[in-house]
Amino acid sequence: MTEILIQNAVKRFGKFVAIDDVSLTVQEREFLVLLGPSGCGKTTLLRAIAGLGMLDSGRVVIDGRDVTYLPPRERGISMVFQNYAIFPHMTVFDNIAFGLKMKKTPKPQLTERVQNAAKLLHIESMLERYPSQMSGGQRQRIAVARAIAVESPIILMDEPLSNLDALLRLEMRAELKTLLSKLGVTTVYVTHDQIEAMSMGDRIAVMRAGKILQLDQPTRVYDHPVSQFVGGFIGTPPMNFLHGQVQKNGAGYRVKLGDYHLKPPADLEAALTAWDGKSVLVGIRAEAMEPTKSPSPDAVQVNVDVVEMLGAQNLLTARIGDDTIKVSTSPDFQVAVGDAIWLRFPENKVRYMNPEDGQVLNAPSLEKVLA
């Protein structure tokens, strides 16, 4: 069993709190992504797991062993660094073999494992070369090969793809995911790229200002963001946020959006009583709305301001009241600027948030999710 347990981790740099009382469990063989904007503490958290930079308080437990005060070499981890940290004075072979040599692996076994790792990364023909003779993508492969050659059950990755160009990143993303699931290692992966996080992670931990805001499967994080920040950070375009007003509607409540009314789901009724007559944020994904070109009683009419034809989708920009809304439609949905269209908001796709702090109304507490 190789799970990583972080308990109440705190790390400060001077007055700046990089990790603010974070607790986290990474399951065995899980691919966990730490996602957040720069400065949110994701790399610091990863380094705390690696043993590079000691925590001010809290514990790190790997595989049932408290490693909080152990140096990196005694933690049974390997790591891929953002700038690869390939040793320039060693050949590719020696780079990949570095960890094995330090463990005094017997020569035949060492050669075999280096060659296996190199083969998995398709660099077996370059073993005698020096890193300076290789491209960025190839260096990236050396770094990954070095990390998997030691066969440690945990691999930590610190934005490993951020220095590659867009096409290569796409390629490596798929390759890394296949490779790591094949190896069955536990992976903690730091990135600020939400698409990377969505596509690779078994679970995503969205971080901001040293705290984990949400920890869930990618689709859950995408569909049910716990706050305005998470909804806005994940997804291109980001989630739409509109200002609606809660009104009494017979026994229940409805949310007024322009001259249109949304019907919140029944389980939200209780939470909405506190918001009677007040303004709430209505969040909806650009592709979650159903646009039509003819009037419909349960749809709101908007005028198209901008049409962006992106190939896979047409991205429309319109206004509802004072709010701008982005609508993603199929490329077959032909409209021109100024046209009127009607948008239907499917009940289960709409999220209601507190406009003050951006938190979802009746959000499940984070403690419950983490437990």
Next chain:
Amino acid sequence: MSTEALPNIPAVSPKEPMWDAQRRRALIGVRLRRAGVYAVAITIAVWVLLPIWLIATMAFSTPQDVRAFPKALFPNPISLDSINFFLNADGIIRATGNSIFVALLAVVLSTLLAVPAGYAIARYMFPGRDAVRLVMLSVRAFPIVVLAVPLAVIFLQLGLFDQPFTLALMHTALTLPTTVLVISSVFASVPFEFEEAAQVFGCTPLQAFARVVLPLALPGIAASAILTFVLSWNEVFAAILLTLSNRTLPAHILYNLDKSSDPFKFAAAFVMLVPSLIFIFFIRRYLFNMWGQINK
């Protein structure tokens, strides 16, 4: 830059007089600037090379040619008489031996001290780090005289006077500030991530230093060692002050200068010059690296 290429570029209309004049002025400006740079570079090169050339040709001329005027551009006939005479002169071999001993010892001592010190300054934040750096630089600002006289007194009191070993200590003290700062900048240019990677893959901090950082910093350390060697090899003042019977080569030559003939002086100058030239030739790449290019 050729004017013929211009009609092929329709966007720049050559017919418009405004354009033409502007363009010509710009071209003249570029050429003038380039000519200026070359003029300065050539002047500096000649300034440095002319004396070296003079010394080299004179050292290999016959004594008659040395005294002749005007001097020939090339020694004709080439003669090793002056060099031979110099090398066989009384005390020269011994002084050369002293010089080499002092320089090598200074290199060893200053490198052994500067590598840990430089590493600490490059890698660790500790209270007074900037102060340490500043104080070291300011030591460098003192004239040798200020340092040499009190040190000579101390060495006299300790009974260490007139020994090559003592002079090596003095030269170490003189070069150490530079060496520490140079080596710390070399270490600073080795990304810390390399060390972290080494530690993740099984190294203790010391092993990470020995296996990853040191090999990468070695060229820079070698360059600074050679710099120390050349400095010690050329240093005269402290050498004269601190030694009497065990003079180093420059001290010995300087001491005998007024009693020597011109061919002897030229030969001495040449012998003094050669090691420095050879070393500079080998380290020039690292010197350039040190001032800017080592970070990639």
